[in-house]
Amino acid sequence: xxxxxxxxxxxxxxxxxxxxxxxxxxxxxxxxxxxxxxxxxxxxxxxxxxxxxxxxxxxxxxxxxxxxxxxxxxxxxxxxxxxxxxxxxxxxxxxxxxxxxxxxxxxxxxxxxxxxxxxxxxxxxxxxxxxxxxxxxxxxxxxxxxxxxxxxxxxxxxxxxxxxxxxxxxxxxxxxxxxxxxxxxxxxxxxxxxxxxxxxxxxxxxxxxxxxxxxxxxxxxxxxxxxxxxxxxxxxxxxxxxxxxxxxxxxxxxxxxxxxxxxxxxxxxxxxxxxxxxxxxxxxxxxxxxxxxxxxxxxxxxxxxxxxxxxxxxxxxxxxxxxxxxxxxxxxxxxxxxxxxxxxxxxxxxxxxxxxxxxxxxxxxxxxxxxxxxxxxxx
Ligand SMILES: *Cc1c(COP(=O)(O)O)cnc(C)c1O
Numbered sequence: 001x002x003x004x005x006x007x008x009x010x011x012x013x014x015x016x017x018x019x020x021x022x023x024x025x026x027x028x029x030x031x032x033x034x035x036x037x038x039x040x041x042x043x044x045x046x047x048x049x050x051x052x053x054x055x056x057x058x059x060x061x062x063x064x065x066x067x068x069x070x071x072x073x074x075x076x077x078x079x080x081x082x083x084x085x086x087x088x089x090x091x092x093x094x095x096x097x098x099x100x101x102x103x104x105x106x107x108x109x110x111x112x113x114x115x116x117x118x119x120x121x122x123x124x125x126x127x128x129x130x131x132x133x134x135x136x137x138x139x140x141x142x143x144x145x146x147x148x149x150x151x152x153x154x155x156x157x158x159x160x161x162x163x164x165x166x167x168x169x170x171x172x173x174x175x176x177x178x179x180x181x182x183x184x185x186x187x188x189x190x191x192x193x194x195x196x197x198x199x200x201x202x203x204x205x206x207x208x209x210x211x212x213x214x215x216x217x218x219x220x221x222x223x224x225x226x227x228x229x230x231x232x233x234x235x236x237x238x239x240x241x242x243x244x245x246x247x248x249x250x251x252x253x254x255x256x257x258x259x260x261x262x263x264x265x266x267x268x269x270x271x272x273x274x275x276x277x278x279x280x281x282x283x284x285x286x287x288x289x290x291x292x293x294x295x296x297x298x299x300x301x302x303x304x305x306x307x308x309x310x311x312x313x314x315x316x317x318x319x320x321x322x323x324x325x326x327x328x329x330x331x332x333x334x335x336x337x338x339x340x341x342x343x344x345x346x347x348x349x350x351x352x353x354x355x356x357x358x359x360x361x362x363x364x365x366x367x368x369x370x371x372x373x374x375x376x377x378x379x
């Protein structure tokens with residue numbers, strides 16, 4: 001599904017020498033590399049504050065702690081996503097409110113958010129799923145109208161741009177009160193271990209978050225709030241400093257692969273290529289706004305499961321993201337949920353399949369994969 005070795009080889013010397021420097025200086029924690037990466041990421045994203053932390057799940061938890069959300073507060077998020085988002089909501093004893101998604105973009109359904117808002121709702125967490133931003137125009141309007149916090153889970157879409165109706169462009173993760181990301185190795189900007197970060201333009205919130213990641217300390221050995229220990233280590237920061245300048249190129253390589261996949265699947269009745277959201281329609285290239293963390297198809301003739309099996313026999317990696325809706329997971333089941341409210345997710349879990357997507361895919365590989373998929377699905 002990914003080719004981390006292939007991506008490492010062209011930058012091997014730089015990476016190895018950066019890591020060697022850290023070994024020599026022994027500045028493993030909070031070294032100068034972490035601060036330098038923080039500044040470079042702030043510049044890249046055009047955001048005032050980046051707070052590095054240990055992973056993308058911590059980033060979400062710390063963001064919610066920093067906003068002062070309290071047990072019983074309702075937090076709305078998507079039913080069709082990775083469990084980390086709902087997990088931290090539940091861990092903090094907030095009340096998760098899962099809602100359905102859009103059948104074409106797989107992103108959180110704005111009408112479903114609106115229906116789920118109650119007087120206890122405090123925050124909305126859109127997940128920019130598979131590399132494409134949720135409908136931020138509409139979600140920000142809703143958040144403003146109902147005075148809710150907006151926390152962007154940007155673990156899958158770092159580098160993506162969002163174009164507002166007024167033409168203004170902003171980087172994914174910087175549009176809400178706070179945004180979070182993950183540098184897990186297979187993410188679009190991956191380090192060589194665990195890593196994550198929180199983004200905000202709010203000076204006070206940034207200050208609060210910097211204390212929370214460091215045991216609630218704003219002054220050494222003075223613990224003003226309950227915090228956590230969540231650090232990006234220097235070796236990971238050094239790796240990320242080498243890869244950040246390449247991120248736009250990595251995004252382009254993913255888009256190129258996606259274009260080639262979609263071109264090959266054009267006209268196939270039972271294979272639906274990923275749809276670009278409306279906010280991309282203004283662009284001359286509709287692929288512009290998507291960074292393709294995953295390239296996810298829908299197989300609409302009931303053959304998804306047998307296709308998964310067939311591809312594994314042909315040694316073509318594939319994945320089903322996600323096979324079970326969060327509202328049906330044992331840990332997150334709740335009497336509040338009604339099946340008819342999750343019609344889209346319940347259908348998507350039967351149809352989606354993700355194909356290999358990374359920066360090193362070549363035309364020959366894509367040709368082999370698409371031919372194999374088309375032949376089997378039409379058979
Ligand atoms: C990967 C991911 C996370 C969690 O990131 P980790 O660094 O693995 O903790 C959270 N949300 C989404 C949508 C993700 O894809």
